[in-house]
Amino acid sequence: MERSRYTMFINRLAVVFLCAAAAGAQAQQKPKTLKPGWNFFSVDQDIQLGKEAAAEVEAKSALVRDPELNAYINRIASKLTSTPEAGKFPYSFKVVYDKSINAFALPGGPAFVHTGLIQAADNEAQIAGVMAHEISHVALRHGTSQVMKAQGIQIIAGLGASMLGGGMLGQLAQVGAGLGANSLLLKFSRGAESDADLLGTRIMAKAGYDPIEMARFFEKLQAGESGKGGSVAQFFSDHPSPGNRVKAVTEEVRLLQSSSGDKGDVAQLKRVQQTIGAMPAPAKANANVRGGAGPEAARPSAQMQRYQSRGLTFSYPANWQVFQSKQSSEVTVASREGIVDVNGNAEIAYGAIIGQVSRRGTFDQDTQAYLNQVMQQNRGVKPSGQQPARVQVSGMSALVNLFYNNSPYPNQREVVGVVTFDNPQALLFMVFIAPETEYSQVQRIFDQMIQSVQIAR
Ligand SMILES: [Zn+2]
Numbered sequence: 001m002e003r004s005r006y007t008m009f010i011n012r013l014a015v016v017f018l019c020a021a022a023a024g025a026q027a028q029q030k031p032k033t034l035k036p037g038w039n040f041f042s043v044d045q046d047i048q049l050g051k052e053a054a055a056e057v058e059a060k061s062a063l064v065r066d067p068e069l070n071a072y073i074n075r076i077a078s079k080l081t082s083t084p085e086a087g088k089f090p091y092s093f094k095v096v097y098d099k100s101i102n103a104f105a106l107p108g109g110p111a112f113v114h115t116g117l118i119q120a121a122d123n124e125a126q127i128a129g130v131m132a133h134e135i136s137h138v139a140l141r142h143g144t145s146q147v148m149k150a151q152g153i154q155i156i157a158g159l160g161a162s163m164l165g166g167g168m169l170g171q172l173a174q175v176g177a178g179l180g181a182n183s184l185l186l187k188f189s190r191g192a193e194s195d196a197d198l199l200g201t202r203i204m205a206k207a208g209y210d211p212i213e214m215a216r217f218f219e220k221l222q223a224g225e226s227g228k229g230g231s232v233a234q235f236f237s238d239h240p241s242p243g244n245r246v247k248a249v250t251e252e253v254r255l256l257q258s259s260s261g262d263k264g265d266v267a268q269l270k271r272v273q274q275t276i277g278a279m280p281a282p283a284k285a286n287a288n289v290r291g292g293a294g295p296e297a298a299r300p301s302a303q304m305q306r307y308q309s310r311g312l313t314f315s316y317p318a319n320w321q322v323f324q325s326k327q328s329s330e331v332t333v334a335s336r337e338g339i340v341d342v343n344g345n346a347e348i349a350y351g352a353i354i355g356q357v358s359r360r361g362t363f364d365q366d367t368q369a370y371l372n373q374v375m376q377q378n379r380g381v382k383p384s385g386q387q388p389a390r391v392q393v394s395g396m397s398a399l400v401n402l403f404y405n406n407s408p409y410p411n412q413r414e415v416v417g418v419v420t421f422d423n424p425q426a427l428l429f430m431v432f433i434a435p436e437t438e439y440s441q442v443q444r445i446f447d448q449m450i451q452s453v454q455i456a457r
Helices: 009-019 043-059 067-081 115-120 124-139 142-151 153-158 161-165 168-174 190-207 212-228 233-238 245-256 266-278 363-377 436-451
Strands: 092-096 103-105 110-114 304-309 312-317 321-324 331-334 339-342 345-348 351-358 389-393 396-406 413-421 426-435
Touching (some): 043 110, 067 092, 067 124, 067 190, 067 266, 103 124, 110 115, 110 124, 115 124, 124 142, 124 212, 124 266, 190 212, 212 233, 212 245, 304 331, 312 351, 312 436, 351 363, 363 426, 389 436
Antiparallel strands (some): 103 110, 304 312, 321 331, 331 351, 339 345, 351 426, 389 396, 396 413
8 A cells, every 4th residue: 555645546446347247157149249338438539539548658668660570460450450340440550569468459449569468479369369359449449438437427527528629638637537548548347358358259250360369368378477477467457357268259159150260370470479589678668657757747837827626725837737536635736747657556756735634633733643644654655854844824834844755756766745734624735746856946836836825714
């Protein structure tokens, strides 16, 4: 639970995933009808959202330019996407130099295959199987449907009529429903998984591949998962196994009455795997922190704007955004780049959190209780050893306490400034987070934010 204090409420969505019932492999007489569920997003919006998210992925991934490798993946892709089951989405497949075994598709069709996945495959049909499974998530519109299920009516309330004007990812982030390509858009329920397996089976069969290889590959990866220490962890975190995949696919093949298909070109896969094996690691390897540019990209502007809600007013940098959760009274202000995705958790690496806790005792007692809570919930947080500073803000006493922690940015320490305000109705707090290397220059802006606080009484 380290750092949980700084994670946004998006983590709570994990509960939704845990509750997703495991889809049992019940015997059926006819192939299941598979079609996208009800979805507030239009197909055009799926495509727009996928485009924006793909731009983010490409900006921070090492794409492989090797013509033979791209031709290989595109040959498989065109077989699969020309099946009627794939639907009319603008699919594109790109290869990312990354040793972890993963592949993912964004709403509307942009898809990415890691070199690690190609290396792990026994035959072409296994690669095609993962691709067919990803295509099925796109065709069944699971990405946006997942956002719908997790956020429901909040999305409808939060997204304005200007949605089609672009910047949908940003708008989704503002309602807390997705921070870039990595969050909700790629995390599926077990029910969605088994549907993607079924549709993937049909796509494989139509394209002439043996569908059983898809299920075999997933089961092989899963069996190796425990020993391998995380090289497939992201894939199974995004695609939780529905269980009994080989059995379910075998049953589907029987229902489809399709012939088994083949395993693809053996010699070409060998060549492609040798090419990958000989590739030098890219100069800028993919950062483990998905969704994060460096701290420079997250710096606050000197220009300020006003926040005003529920009697609370303060100024914050004009290039930062307010992220407000409906489930919590806390507000986060940060730039999109200041919130980084660490192992699936959105963590604030550069920004501020503002909120209130109820009063129990004196100002100093309540401040201490709050600081204890922060330290308990974030085991990495250590007091700086500096005496707290006492300041006056619009007639209120305020205390500034400094802490250190490990930054979500790689190899960095961060400064955490906790400011409490002696407001009699509720203890107001502002938590400022910045990498230590940034702190001296950002301090002035944080001071301005503190001094701008006003509470209506
Ligand atoms: Zn999946």
